[in-house]
Amino acid sequence: MRDLGMDDFANSGPKGAKALDPKNQRIFDLMARVRSTYFKTKNDDELLVKLRRIERGIQDGREPGHALIVMGESGAGKSTIVEKALKSLATLKDYDDGYGNEMRPILYVIAPPSCTMTDLAAEILERLGYESASIGRGASVYHKLQRSLKNYGVRLLVIDEFQHVLEAPKIKGPAYVTNTMKNMLQDKSWPVHLVLVGLPEIEAVVDRDPAEQMERRTDPLTLANLSFKEDGEYVEWIVNTLVEDRAGLRMSSDQPHEFVERLMHGARSRFGLIMHLITYAIEDALEAGHDEVSTENWIEAYARLAKSKGTDDNVFAEPAWRSIIRPVNRDGSLGPVAPIKSPKKGRK
Structure with a gap:
């Protein structure tokens, strides 16, 4: 893990443009720290x-x-x-x-x-x-x-x-x-x-x-996708590193049961999508003015990636989260949940 060059993110707005207000500047700076951190696979x-x-x-x-x-x-x-x-x-x-x-x-x-x-x-x-x-x-x-x-x-x-x-x-x-x-x-x-x-x-x-x-x-x-068995602990370390060391936040005590598995399942075990979910959750917490990342932020992060506001098809909100399987669109976003086909009834 190392920074990819923070100078690339500093003062990157249009010349002469009005500066961000202090709250948004803080979010900008912290998200730059988060996004510029590289993790090997x-x-x-x-x-x-x-x-x-x-x-x-x-x-x-x-x-x-x-x-x-x-x-x-x-x-x-x-x-x-x-x-x-x-x-x-x-x-x-x-x-x-x-x-x-x-x-x-x-x-x-x-x-x-x-x-x-x-x-x-x-x-x-x-x-x-x-x-x-x-x-x-x-x-x-x-x-x-x-x-x-x-x-x-x-x-x-x-x-x-x-x-x-x-x-x-x-x-x-x-x-x-x-x-x-x-x-x-x-x-x-x-x-x-x-x-x-x-x-x-x-x-x-x-x-x-x-x-x-x-x-x-x-x-x-x-490129091989990640697996929970081999990479679950590494993904958990990445989450903690980005949340605590890079964003200066904490992980709340109300994390959903089987959190890392939910995260990897929701991202279809694809590293790029895992990173998107983590950064979205951190950004949502910062926007809300919180000092910790909670289940609410993970729910919002998944909804943002899936472009869906419902919680009944959200892996961080639904108890039966393993049944929520979304295709990944060609642009890297999540598609709609595939409907579960009910078995056909035979003749009596």
Whole structure:
């Protein structure tokens, strides 16, 4: 556990804007402390091992590019773990080339919804500083992208939410996405390594290559969810650390029975959702002016994540909480509780 840089949160409002009132400023500061605290899981070490392989391949210079596919369900915390791990690649930090140009060995982009390959290329160029009006369309955008990746020294391209690329309507067929990715890896003049991050279906980018070249250059990693048996004590420690050490609050004595199990069940054992519930509960307590986090705050946190105000389908309020099972939407929010089907009555 360590802070990710409190300066990133300080004075982040619009310049010239009126300052927050003292109460809201206190909440802002405490929530910044809470949200900036990083907790490792069993996925961190495995991801870093695979990224180190890519880092060594880049240093070698003789190898073609490789792709790491990081997959996980909605709410698993994929983006957070990848962003944290990338900071550990010391040889791939931004640097000045000696002529006043900033080189960007790692470029991180988020694929927009329903993103075609042309849209993705344009998004990458915008991240490199190009004005959208000057990017162009069609084949010219790919030539500009190829030159720009080399000009900016990009060796590792990270594409988050990659499922958006696979979901977009394809005029040229689904294999076109795979071929474009493969060409980036195989470019002899400037091979680029890839990290593709998204939902489990993004592994289809490998299946769409009939020559199976993509498979040889791809390393998949599926992020594992937590389990109460193995991780329950760790989750309890995270709760106490954030509530007490980071927010300066206390856990009230009225915590619901089997609290940690309820928390993990309500978050579908997905680390990102667990963290959301904890931060929501802390924020609710601070907004109410309380000095402790109570059952009431956990109920409100779950209702906020599920966008539901009822308590009969709330895991922190309902005695039969194990029967409350919600799907996780693609945006990481909780969906409605699935109705329980009653058994059909047979004829008498």
